[in-house]
Amino acid sequence: MKKLTIPEEEYMLPGHTACLGCGATIAMRYVLKALGKNTILSIPACCWAVIPGVYPHRNLEVPLLYTAFEVTGAAISGIREALDALGKEDVNVVGFAGDGGTADIGLQALSAAAERGHNVFYIMYDNEAYMNTGIQRSGSTPMGAWTTTTPGGKKRMYKWEPKKSVAEIMVAHHIPYVATATIAYPEDMISKLKRAKEIKGPKFFQILSPCPTGWRHSPDKTVEVSRLAVQTNIFPLYEVINGKYKISIKPKNPKPVKEYLRLQGRFRHLTEEEIAMIQKNVDENWKALLKKERCSQEEE
Amino acid sequence: MRMILTGNESAAWGAKLSRPKVIAAYPITPQTSIIETIADFIANGEMDARYIRVESEHSAMAACIAAQNTGVRTYTATSAHGLALMHEVLIWASGARLPIVMSVVNRAMAPPWSVWTDQLDTMAERDSGWIQVYTQNNQEVLDSIIMSYKIAEKHNILMPTMVIEDAFILSHTSEGVEIPDQKDVDDFLGEYNPAFKLDPDEPAGFGSLIMPEGPYMEFRYKMALAMEEARNEIKKVVEEYNEKFNRSYSPFIEEYRTEDADAIMVVLGTIGSTAKDVVDRMREKGKKVGVARVRYFRPFPADEMRALAKKTNMIGVVDRSYSFGPGADLYAETKSVLYGYANIPVKNYVMGLGGRDITPQILEKVFNDMLSIAKEGVVDREVEWVGLQGDKRWS
Numbered sequence: 163m164k165k166l167t168i169p170e171e172e173y174m175l176p177g178h179t180a181c182l183g184c185g186a187t188i189a190m191r192y193v194l195k196a197l198g199k200n201t202i203l204s205i206p207a208c209c210w211a212v213i214p215g216v217y218p219h220r221n222l223e224v225p226l227l228y229t230a231f232e233v234t235g236a237a238i239s240g241i242r243e244a245l246d247a248l249g250k251e252d253v254n255v256v257g258f259a260g261d262g263g264t265a266d267i268g269l270q271a272l273s274a275a276a277e278r279g280h281n282v283f284y285i286m287y288d289n290e291a292y293m294n295t296g297i298q299r300s301g302s303t304p305m306g307a308w309t310t311t312t313p314g315g316k317k318r319m320y321k322w323e324p325k326k327s328v329a330e331i332m333v334a335h336h337i338p339y340v341a342t343a344t345i346a347y348p349e350d351m352i353s354k355l356k357r358a359k360e361i362k363g364p365k366f367f368q369i370l371s372p373c374p375t376g377w378r379h380s381p382d383k384t385v386e387v388s389r390l391a392v393q394t395n396i397f398p399l400y401e402v403i404n405g406k407y408k409i410s411i412k413p414k415n416p417k418p419v420k421e422y423l424r425l426q427g428r429f430r431h432l433t434e435e436e437i438a439m440i441q442k443n444v445d446e447n448w449k450a451l452l453k454k455e456r457c458s459q460e461e462e
Numbered sequence: 463m464r465m466i467l468t469g470n471e472s473a474a475w476g477a478k479l480s481r482p483k484v485i486a487a488y489p490i491t492p493q494t495s496i497i498e499t500i501a502d503f504i505a506n507g508e509m510d511a512r513y514i515r516v517e518s519e520h521s522a523m524a525a526c527i528a529a530q531n532t533g534v535r536t537y538t539a540t541s542a543h544g545l546a547l548m549h550e551v552l553i554w555a556s557g558a559r560l561p562i563v564m565s566v567v568n569r570a571m572a573p574p575w576s577v578w579t580d581q582l583d584t585m586a587e588r589d590s591g592w593i594q595v596y597t598q599n600n601q602e603v604l605d606s607i608i609m610s611y612k613i614a615e616k617h618n619i620l621m622p623t624m625v626i627e628d629a630f631i632l633s634h635t636s637e638g639v640e641i642p643d644q645k646d647v648d649d650f651l652g653e654y655n656p657a658f659k660l661d662p663d664e665p666a667g668f669g670s671l672i673m674p675e676g677p678y679m680e681f682r683y684k685m686a687l688a689m690e691e692a693r694n695e696i697k698k699v700v701e702e703y704n705e706k707f708n709r710s711y712s713p714f715i716e717e718y719r720t721e722d723a724d725a726i727m728v729v730l731g732t733i734g735s736t737a738k739d740v741v742d743r744m745r746e747k748g749k750k751v752g753v754a755r756v757r758y759f760r761p762f763p764a765d766e767m768r769a770l771a772k773k774t775n776m777i778g779v780v781d782r783s784y785s786f787g788p789g790a791d792l793y794a795e796t797k798s799v800l801y802g803y804a805n806i807p808v809k810n811y812v813m814g815l816g817g818r819d820i821t822p823q824i825l826e827k828v829f830n831d832m833l834s835i836a837k838e839g840v841v842d843r844e845v846e847w848v849g850l851q852g853d854k855r856w857s
Contacts, residue, residue, distance in 0.1 A: 200662045204528065217672045225660040227531055228669035230550055233524035236516060240484065240528030240536075241660065243512035247483040247534055253662055271524070274517030 167349050169195045173223045180213045183381025185371035185388060186287045187213060188345040190258065193285060193369075194224065196355035201254040202245075204238050206268060207231040208260035209294040209373075210287070234259045235271030238282040246281075254359065256283040261302035262292045265328045276335040276364045283358065283365045286328060289373035297376040301326040304396070306440050308428045309376070320431065324443065332366040333402050339363070341401035344370040346388035350410050354401055361403075370397045378427025390422040395448040396440075400455070407455040419444050463641040469632030472600040472639050473539060473565040473625070474499035476607030478509045479647040480563070483534035483654075486514045486525035488544065491577045492629040493567045496539040519544035523551040523562075530560040531668055533659035535611065538562070541629065542569035542583040549587065555622045556591025556685065558669060559657070561614030562622040563607060568731065568782075569629045570816040578817020579629035581730060582783035584759075585791040591685055593623040593692055594760040596730045598716070600637045603627050605709060608647055613699045617657045619692050621685070629817065631732045642707050650706055689761045696758060714763035715770065716755040719745060723752035725776040725832035728767075728796055730756050733780055733820055740825045751829045756792065764799040771804035776836035778828060782814045789845045807841045813848040824849055827856050 173194035180187045186209055194201065203226045205211055211228055214220045229237045234257040242255045259268055264286040272284060291309050292298040299309040304325045308314055312321040332340045339358045343351035351369065358365040372388050374381040391397035394417045399410035419441045423429040432440070467475065473496045477485070485504075487497035503509035512529075516522045519540050526536040540548065545566055555562050570580035584594060595610065597603045603625065610623040627633055658666065672678045693714075700713040718738045720726050727737050734755030744751050754770050756763065771777060777800075781790030788794050793810035800808060811828050814820040828848060835841055849856050 202532075202660050202662060212671055214667065214670065217667075217670045217676055220667045220670060222667070223665055225662060225665040226667040226670075227528060227660055228667065229524065229528070230554055233521065233528075233551065236486075236521035236524035237528040239514055239516070239521075240486065240525035240530075241532045243484050243514055243525075244529035244532035244534040244536075247512050248532070270517060271521050274521060278515065 168192070168352055171195060171198070173199060175221045175223065177215065177219070178213045178221045179215055180209065181375045181381070183374040183384040184209070184213070185345050185373060185384050186210060186289055188384070189287045189369045189371045192345070192348050192351050193256070193258070193355060194222070196352040197254045197256065197283070197359060199224065200252060201256055202241055203227070204229055204234055204241060204255070204257045206234045206259050206263045207294070208263050209289070210258055210260070212294060231263055232267040233271055234263060234268050235273070235275035235284065238284065239275045239278065239280045242280045242282050254283060255281070256285060258285045258287065260293070261286060261288045261290060262300040265301040265326045273335065276332060276337050276366065279337070279363050281362050283367065285367045285369060287369050287371040289371045289376060290325070291376050293373050293376045302328065305443060306429055306432050306436055308431060314431055329366065329368045333405070335364070336405065337364040337366060338404050339365040339401070341366070342368045342370070342397065342399050344388045344391060344397060344399065345372070346385045347392065347399060347411070350399055376428070378430070379425050383425055387422070387425055390417065390425065393417045394419045394422045394444065396422055396444050398448060398451055400451065406458045407451070409451065409455050416448070465639055465641055466636050467600055467639045468495065468634050468636050469600045469603050469627045470495040470567065470634065471499050472604040473607060473627065474503065475639070475641060476604040476625070477537045478503050479642060479644060480537070480608055480611045480651060481535065481648070482511055482537040484512045484514065484526070484529035484536045486516050486522040486529070486536070486538050488516050488519050488522045488540070490519065490541050490544040492569055492633045493539045493541040493544070493565065495633070496565055519547045520551060523548040523555060526562050527551060527555050527558060527560055530562050531558060531660055533656045533661070535654040536562050537564070539565035539567070541567040542571055545583045545587060546571065549590065552587055552590040552592060557681070559620040559685070560622060561611070561620050563610045563614060564622070564624050565607065566624045566626045567629050567633045568626055576816040577629065579631055580782055580815050580817060584624060584626050585783045585785060587624070588760060588791060591621065592760060593621050593689070593758070594626060595623065595758050596626045596756065597632065598732055598734045598755060600632060600639050602711070603632060604639055604641070605703065605707070605711070608642070608651065609699050609703050612651055613692060613695050615654065616695050619688050619695055620657060621688050621692060626731070628732045646706065650703070692761050712757065714756070714758050715766045716757060717770065718753040718755070720752035720754060720770065720773055722750055723774045724750045725778060725829065725836045726752045726754050726770060726774045727829065727832065728754045728756060728777055728779045728792065730759065730782065730792060733782065733814070736820060736822055737825055740822045740829060743822070744826065744829055749829070749833060751833065759792070762795050762799065767796055767799050768803045771800050771806055775806055776832050777806060777808045778811055778832040779808065780811045780813060780828070784812050784815065793845070807835050807839065809835060809841045810845040811848050812845060818849060824856050
């Protein structure tokens with residue numbers, strides 16, 4: 163039998179205040195397992211500003227700086243430079259922010275931090291909407307989704323714009339490491355984090371983290387939804403090291419995206435035509451990713 | 463060592479001598495030459511600090527907060543729109559009890575665009591929990607930065623501080639400035655000793671969620687107490703600095719010829735030096751006027767203001783901003799602390815907005831207006847805008 167590569171150490175203790183089946187909580191657990199005790203976290207306004215617990219309780223065994231919503235990029239820059247000034251270059255500095263705090267309100271600070279090249283991790287746990295405030299559309303909400311600010315109604319006001327590709331935006335910053343990951347593939351996520359740990363400079367992770375409350379699926383389906391996101395190619399797993407793309411998992415027979423959509427109440431209104439449109443979008447994005455991988459490898 | 467420095471170069475020197483380990487910098491007129499001078503210091507190896515060239519003032523303050531919370535002294539500088547953009551994180555810095563010191567070069571807020579001096583930017587942050595010290599000359603700019611670190615970093619204070627200078631009148635005007643020896647400043651300030659910090663060996667969380675029954679209210683109360691306690695520390699530190707560096711700063715209010723004054727003009731910043739000159743001329747004519755230049759607006763010098771009112775028959779408060787409340791800020795607060803303590807007329811003179819020149823001629827007319835109010839014992843109007851276009855009364 164193959165031995166598990168997930169570290170046994172726990173830095174996230176039981177007793178968090180997240181919803182049942184929260185993907186973001188699983189993401190944090192793996193991130194800390196991979197990076198270890200010598201880590202400082204910075205968390206803006208997001209679900210994870212609440213999940214550690216109410217003062218004076220906290221379920222994390224690493225130091226944690228809570229910050230304003232839009233400042234994660236600036237905060238991790240400040241922590242990193244202060245640590246380096248103090249000669250503590252071995253401490254991992256990790257910004258852990260939601261998709262709203264990353265793709266929308268925090269994009270400016272993230273972009274600047276990446277461009278300046280600080281030796282930091284930025285982890286976007288992507289639950290595809292403002293979940294802490296109660297399921298409002300973000301730039302990272304996927305095409306076709308219901309949210310409380312894209313509620314449907316007579317005019318079918320769902321979110322029709324494509325999901326913003328934050329990982330690709332980060333690739334365009336020419337940083338040394340960009341990766342996508344999701345909680346159904348912990349060994350993939352942890353091996354990527356460990357690889358990134360050896361790289362000096364900005365490291366960006368986009369971790370798809372299903373949210374049963376907002377995605378309207380049963381809490382026991384979190385891992386299944388996460389796995390289907392990869393198996394349908396709607397959220398491909400890949401890494402980009404110094405501009406070179408490497409797709410982590412290439413499903414031999416990708417499942418129809420419909421299987422992923424039908425598990426989630428946020429897509430229940432979709433017509434067959436709309437699902438076909440989303441399928442087309444997924445196929446095009448996947449082809450484009452394959453092309454990027456081929457082109458960047460050919461440059462060798 | 464004596465050098466010819468602009469206000470902004472003086473600020474950069476004050477920062478350099480205080481040895482912050484992290485600087486977060488973003489340009490804005492008229493502050494920019496502070497961060498440029500600091501960049502030169504670092505580039506020339508004269509200053510050992512990490513210099514984060516952030517993409518906004520909001521990020522400048524956010525980076526300072528995070529760095530200071532990691533256990534190092536920090537510095538930044540801004541003006542007007544930059545300060546307004548920081549508003550959210552200014553409140554974060556004080557709430558997190560981080561003794562950050564920042565230079566603010568007073569500048570008008572748009573629209574219409576104006577880069578000239580006006581105090582609306584700092585007055586709009588009077589409730590942000592920052593200590594505010596207003597300066598009158600380039601020497602005071604430099605010295606106040608050093609003193610501010612010492613006051614702010616005391617573990618019974620831990621409140622961030624704005625050291626404020628007028629745009630162009632100080633920021634871009636050169637004066638002779640005495641530069642203290644680095645060794646003396648090192649002795650005076652000591653190594654930064656954080657009260658708490660982010661440390662993997664002692665993991666703690668800073669700024670977590672709190673319920674209404676949790677100590678949110680108590681945290682705010684402790685800030686209020688610290689701001690009160692700052693009065694004592696300001697007094698002690700200013701006296702210590704005066705002694706060590708041969709200066710003569712009054713801690714809270716610099717009084718000039720107030721002892722037997724029929725009317726006293728209360729001002730902030732560089733208006734003080736113009737007003738003192740006018741006082742001398744008027745005294746020669748037998749007119750008994752004086753000036754009180756307020757240095758600390760936060761904490762507000764209530765006791766000193768009450769003592770001042772006991773010396774005179776009338777107070778005229780000059781504001782270089784307007785607040786759309788019961789007069790402008792310095793006036794409203796002055797009148798508020800005098801209520802029940804001094805039954806003398808107090809009048810607000812709003813002038814110099816958007817950098818409009820405050821000339822000795824205008825101030826002399828204001829003093830004369832104050833003297834006639836002192837004589838009659840009643841104010842003709844509570845708030846008067848002085849020097850509006852076409853108003854012949856003051857020109």
